[in-house]
Amino acid sequence: MRKALLALAITGVALLGTATPALAHNVLISSDPADSASLATGPAKVTLTFDQYVQDADVNQIAVTGPDGNQWAEGPVTVENNVISAPLRPLGPAGKYTVGYRILSADGHPVSGEIPFTLTKAGTGTPAKVDAAKASGAPAADASATSSPSGSTGIPIWVWIAGAVVLLAIGLTVALRTGREPSQEKTKQ
Template identity: 60%
Template sequence: MRRLLATAVLVAFALVGSAGPALAHNVLISSDPADGATVETGPERITLTFDQYVQDAGTNEVALTGPDGGQWAEGPIEVKGNVVTAPVRPLGPAGEYTIGFRILSADGHPVAERLTFTLTQPGTGTPAAAGTTAQAPQTGTAAPAPAGDDGSGGGVPVWVWIAGAVVLLGVGLTLALRLGGGPADSGKDS
């Protein structure tokens, strides 16, 4: 009975340990401008770098809202592997700008977040029309996939993790049942 319990615990830990990577969404690892940064001149583009491949499905968006509520991101965004880039209009008033993004994670789930930076010197730009955000092109033509990518969205498919977990569970139960007739059971035969 102890062996069965020990095997079940090991299998449970293996299932939990192997499920983590399959269920993880993309995480932002850096941005330019950096979150909380103070800059004297406005950036020409916003660059967001993630820990995993970002799907270029035409649904990704990046918005840049100024202290006056104006929109400063403009034009199509570009997705190359794990890097998303959005063009920015020349900035206007000094103050805090908010970067908002929504991308399609490698595992197929949307990821959204907000970052801020502060512009210390006012620029000469004017905001874009209300409701404008930088978006992936809607032409149906995606940017080329990274080298070695089969275009399936990156990462290991979830079904592989599930199949592996089922195999581990089966092996664990088989071992537990075969090894179950240990020394504690040998005294019953006499």
């Protein structure tokens, strides 16, 4: 019986150890402009830094929506290890701007969020054209609303569940086979 419990405990530890990577989504640790910052002049680009590397994929997006609802991010999104950035057009009206982002996490799942900042003095820039924003794949201002597991290019959850079931079956098989004592088998013969 002790061998069976030991095998079951080892199987449980193995299951927990393999499930950990599925829970390791990237976390935003800093941004430029900073969260809720007040700026007199608009930045030339948006830079987001995460706790883990970001997969360099075509699905990574950054959008900057102004107080007038127009898009201000323009150009390709670049990824360097755990830092993602996108150039901005010179900003226009004063007010609240929202940086919306959606990135492909190190574990293959999408991570999205928003960072607000305020432009205190109006700039002279003009917004990006709607067609240009759509062509660059810019997310809507509410990037978190577009997050869905079906759009993920990561490992589906059923793979983790199937792996857990297989490991559990192996553990139980080993426990049952090693749990028999030789003296019991000799008395049955």
